Amino acid sequence: MQTHLLERNYLLANLKELIVRTLRLEDVSPEDIIDSEPLFGEGLGLDSIDALELVVAIEREYQVEIPDAEVGRRAFASVSALGDFVLEKSSAQKASDAVG
Amino acid sequence: MRFKGKIALITGGIRGIGAAIGKRFIQEGAQVVVTYFQDKDQARKFQHEIGGAGAQVHQADASDFDQMKALFARVLKQFGRLDILVNNAGIRRDNLVMFMSDGEWHDVLQINLKGTFICSKLALKPMIAQRWGRVINIVSPSSIMGREGQANYAAAKGGVASFTKSLAREVGKIGITVNAVSPGVKDTDMTRSLPEKTLAELKQSIPMGHFGQPDDVSGMVLYLASEEASYITGQVISVDGGLT
Numbered sequence: 001m002q003t004h005l006l007e008r009n010y011l012l013a014n015l016k017e018l019i020v021r022t023l024r025l026e027d028v029s030p031e032d033i034i035d036s037e038p039l040f041g042e043g044l045g046l047d048s049i050d051a052l053e054l055v056v057a058i059e060r061e062y063q064v065e066i067p068d069a070e071v072g073r074r075a076f077a078s079v080s081a082l083g084d085f086v087l088e089k090s091s092a093q094k095a096s097d098a099v100g
Numbered sequence: 101m102r103f104k105g106k107i108a109l110i111t112g113g114i115r116g117i118g119a120a121i122g123k124r125f126i127q128e129g130a131q132v133v134v135t136y137f138q139d140k141d142q143a144r145k146f147q148h149e150i151g152g153a154g155a156q157v158h159q160a161d162a163s164d165f166d167q168m169k170a171l172f173a174r175v176l177k178q179f180g181r182l183d184i185l186v187n188n189a190g191i192r193r194d195n196l197v198m199f200m201s202d203g204e205w206h207d208v209l210q211i212n213l214k215g216t217f218i219c220s221k222l223a224l225k226p227m228i229a230q231r232w233g234r235v236i237n238i239v240s241p242s243s244i245m246g247r248e249g250q251a252n253y254a255a256a257k258g259g260v261a262s263f264t265k266s267l268a269r270e271v272g273k274i275g276i277t278v279n280a281v282s283p284g285v286k287d288t289d290m291t292r293s294l295p296e297k298t299l300a301e302l303k304q305s306i307p308m309g310h311f312g313q314p315d316d317v318s319g320m321v322l323y324l325a326s327e328e329a330s331y332i333t334g335q336v337i338s339v340d341g342g343l344t
Contacts (some may be wrong), residue, residue: 051274056228 012083015058019079022057024051035080043078051076058082064089102326106131106339107179109172111135111162111219112189114146116288117238119187121321123148125153128322133175135160135189162189172222181230184325185223187216187260188238194249205252212256213263220267224276233276236338237264238317244344245254251326261336268334269336277333279324283317284340308343
């Protein structure tokens with residue numbers, strides 16, 4: 001599915017931009033962030049306070065809910081995982097909107 | 101008009117200290133949302149006093165997550181932001197520990213401590229998004245020095261003081277300050293319900309020699325909510341005439 005891949009790549013680029021902007025990362029540009037690299041701890045080296053800001057930013061930007069720490073841990077494993085989470089949640093949202 | 105354009109939510113805000121805080125915020129330009137638990141007559145009286153300008157009064161149980169979630173959603177929908185939260189809703193069910201019932205323990209912990217947790221949690225998302233916020237928790241001298249007959253209240257307010265310090269550490273980097281104000285013994289309905297002997301003893305133990313007025317506290321709360329206090333966080337500040 002060509003369009004699906006394009007959509008995903010576009011989303012990942014947007015997410016990287018959002019991460020850099022939200023956290024005001026000075027030494028990192030969006031292109032520096034590797035899709036599969038962990039965002040927290042090693043990798044990008046974000047901490048749990050950064051996570052608070054990211055959760056709020058992602059929820060606002062993509063109209064998804066990250067209700068607890070477990071979901072957050074899964075969603076924020078990497079940019080790639082975050083992209084999948086947003087796609088999954090927003091398609092679920094669209095489906096329920098369509099039904100509702 | 102230090103608070104022009106700011107939205108402040110005050111729990112338990114229709115009488116005593118909460119009402120004094122609300123009125124001061126309105127005077128200084130804030131849009132104020134006040135909650136009360138059940139006293140409709142007092143709520144009407146408060147609404148009348150403030151003349152409907154700059155304030156909304158809503159019935160809600162500050163310790164009920166679903167009720168507060170709905171209220172916060174309503175506030176955010178209407179104003180698009182929340183700048184200041186004052187966790188003031190509180191009750192006392194005094195008794196000596198020997199005779200204290202499960203209910204007396206539970207109710208006091210529920211409103212004073214869990215209510216503070218719930219409202220703070222709900223306030224964080226808008227405050228984080230704004231990268232600006234003020235959480236101010238009202239505690240008590242009991243939480244600092246203890247008081248016979250108030251083990252439940254002291255435990256709850258002591259919990260709020262520790263909660264204040266912990267939350268301050270979690271959100272300081274994001275521009276949100278979290279502080280507590282300990283009002284000492286104030287001349288309010290809650291104090292007037294104490295036995296006369298206790299009241300006389302209390303007065304003697306205050307270096308300033310008299311009880312405080314609700315407005316003594318509101319001045320400190322407004323200061324902590326202001327831009328001037330942006331480097332103060334995680335503190336419990338007593339406005340108590342020297343009592344503690």
